Amino acid sequence: MKKCYLGVDVGSVSTNVVVMDSDENIVDTLYIRTQGKPIQAVKDGLKEIESRLDKDVEILGLGTTGSGRQLASVMLGADVVKNEITAHGIAALKCVPDVNTIIEIGGQDSKIILLRNGIIHDFAMNTVCAAGTGSFLDRQAERLNIPIQEFGSLALKSKAPVRIAGRCAVFAESDMIHKQQLGHNEEDIINGLCEALVRNYLNNLGKGKDIRAPIIFQGGVSANEGIKRAFEKILEQEIIVPKYADVMGAIGACLLAKDEVSKTGKTNFLGLDVAASDFSVKSFECENCPNMCEVVEFYRDDELVARWGDKCGRWSDVKVLSKEKLA
Amino acid sequence: MTVKVGIPRALLFHEYHLLWISFFEELGAQVIISEKTNKNIIGEGIKNTVDEACIPVKLFHGHVLNIKDKVDYLFIPRINSIFKNEHICPKFCGLPEMIKNSINDLPTIIDTEINFVKSKNSLKNTIYEIGKYFSNDYKQIMSAYDKAYLKFKNSKRIIKENPFSEVNMLNNKKIMIMGHPYNLYDPYINMDSIDKIKSMGAYVLTPEMIEDQYIFDYAKKFDGRLYWTFARKLVGTALYLIDKKNIDGIIYVSTFGCGVDSVVADIVEKLIRRKSDIPFMLVTLDEHSGEAGINTRIEAFIDMVKWRDISENNISAHG
Structure with missing residues (x-):
């Protein structure tokens, strides 16, 4: 029986699943698009992983991360539910133990994490605005009718630099249209977009930060070689993109789950079969006070397993209370 | 009537x-x-x-x-x-x-x-x-x-009676949450930030808990004129904390498009980063009601504060 740990990272754009064995080797990874349907994405991801795994694999523990981490935890039963920053930091330290800087660009979030002597020393995330993230590139690729996978390699073909405004996705789009109308090459414009995103990132997150090598670049956008090159050009440093750069959050969740299970000696994980369950969500607006919270009710196979979304705890505590009564 | x-x-x-x-x-x-x-x-x-x-x-x-x-x-x-x-x-x-x-x-x-x-x-x-x-x-x-x-x-x-005393803190981490009072004391707009930090086992302090005289004296040490009353209070708070080293982390709560904070939050951040090693985070609020963003930031910040502590203890244990 091969003993493994599972990490699930439910992000705004992608849902990633990683299977890691007890010696911390990566057994399998999966990157699928969330497409605004996190429940479906988690189910699909788990089913797919289950079908690819050997039959004799035993899952000892589960960790979840990403903005949908609570949801995934309720669905699957997690041993550890961790924020993305800690998860990314732990995974990066595993790959490059002396890492000093992590650049992480995902779908809606971008982060910079500074580490010193193997611990997270400082971090910053983008503010209320999602400019300078993967969604921005996605949107522009769609506009140019280019598959996002080819975006990076096209950027590398650029010979002449074209400067595109990077402060805001809307500004960039109008600037880009203008440059197109002037007749600039597509690859130069794409490269211009990559550089605009990097400038935006460094201005917003890198401001006043001591960006020291070794620098790791991870998150979905790290698959884009054009962005990697733009970072190297502007920072004048080598950028390391680790092998599993797109699923680092899930790797961090695996490592944390292993740690937790070794402490508690048990797991909350409901088993890989849980993906076959029928998950459904009902929501309603609570009318008990003027806050009118949007309460979400979560059902697994018609059984109410959790409620959340209320500020006062009137609804979210119900399940806990009934459990206590049952016990 | x-x-x-x-x-x-x-x-x-x-x-x-x-x-x-x-x-x-x-x-x-x-x-x-x-x-x-x-x-x-x-x-x-x-x-x-x-x-x-x-x-x-x-x-x-x-x-x-x-x-x-x-x-x-x-x-x-x-x-x-x-x-x-x-x-x-x-x-x-x-x-x-x-x-x-x-x-x-x-x-x-x-x-x-x-x-x-x-x-x-x-x-x-x-x-x-x-x-x-x-x-x-x-x-x-x-x-x-x-x-x-x-x-x-x-x-x-x-409010100012001994909030910084050791008895109050026990072994908890001390987090200063600073910003304009109307952002700090309206739990709806800051999405219960104070309670969220408390629920993670930290002790929360605000600038209102510092003696006015300290804030005055420390603000005077700032090189330059602090035009706004809010600026004096926040810069004074930052310099006080930097000097007294009686805090484990500082979170500055600001709102999108705040003219005063565009200057003050920046000054405060620079002072803290240049003159101290205190973990600092700036949180910007707006109309958003989704709490995922702020939860992630606060959780990660508290994790970082605790993690730093463990590593510092390890280092001292070795020599």
Whole structure:
């Protein structure tokens, strides 16, 4: 029986699943698009992983991360539910133990994490605005009718630099249209977009930060070689993109789950079969006070397993209370 | 019938509520305060405010709408300066006009100017101007103010009693959450940040808990003139914490598009980063009601503070 740990990272754009064995080797990874349907994405991801795994694999523990981490935890039963920053930091330290800087660009979030002597020393995330993230590139690729996978390699073909405004996705789009109308090459414009995103990132997150090598670049956008090159050009440093750069959050969740299970000696994980369950969500607006919270009710196979979304705890505590009564 | 005076639960209410409420009550008025911020108040506020205003000003509009039909007077003073040689965000000076321009069918607005930029000599006049709406007796107005001020001062003093003492903290991490009082003390707008930090086992402190005199003295050490009263308080707080080293982490709560914070948050961040090793995080709020973003940031910040501690202990254990 091969003993493994599972990490699930439910992000705004992608849902990633990683299977890691007890010696911390990566057994399998999966990157699928969330497409605004996190429940479906988690189910699909788990089913797919289950079908690819050997039959004799035993899952000892589960960790979840990403903005949908609570949801995934309720669905699957997690041993550890961790924020993305800690998860990314732990995974990066595993790959490059002396890492000093992590650049992480995902779908809606971008982060910079500074580490010193193997611990997270400082971090910053983008503010209320999602400019300078993967969604921005996605949107522009769609506009140019280019598959996002080819975006990076096209950027590398650029010979002449074209400067595109990077402060805001809307500004960039109008600037880009203008440059197109002037007749600039597509690859130069794409490269211009990559550089605009990097400038935006460094201005917003890198401001006043001591960006020291070794620098790791991870998150979905790290698959884009054009962005990697733009970072190297502007920072004048080598950028390391680790092998599993797109699923680092899930790797961090695996490592944390292993740690937790070794402490508690048990797991909350409901088993890989849980993906076959029928998950459904009902929501309603609570009318008990003027806050009118949007309460979400979560059902697994018609059984109410959790409620959340209320500020006062009137609804979210119900399940806990009934459990206590049952016990 | 008793005269009813309404105070919106927004902006400087969070700093001066006790003074204002007691003053009006001493003068025999019934004080009506708008409800705690809720979805309806924020929604109406956003709908009825000029687009470019910041979220706290939009909230103020929502709170006005919440009580305007229940009161005879609305207390919306034109606050220009509350301290000698210092100013306040210009939106406070224009607040009565913004309200009158955007909201119809208002009761009488008490929009007395409060301006102590030259000196506090105008204080008595200001008090009399406000009190006149409720009484013709100068002495009664002044004595009402004195009583209200005593209450206000006492409450301020209690907040400052030993919040930094070791007994209070036990072994908890101490986190300073700083920013404008109307962002810190409205749990709806900051998505319960204070309770969230507490629930992670940390002890929460705010600038209001530091002695005024410390804030004054430390702010004086800043090289340059601090134009705004808020700036003095926040920069003074930062320099005090840097010097005393009695804090494990600092979170600055700001709102999107805040003109004062565009300068002050930056100064505070630079001071903390250059002169200390205290973990610092800036959180920006706006109309967003999804809490995932702020939860992630607070969780990660507290993780970092705790993690640093473990590693420091390890290092000292080895030598």
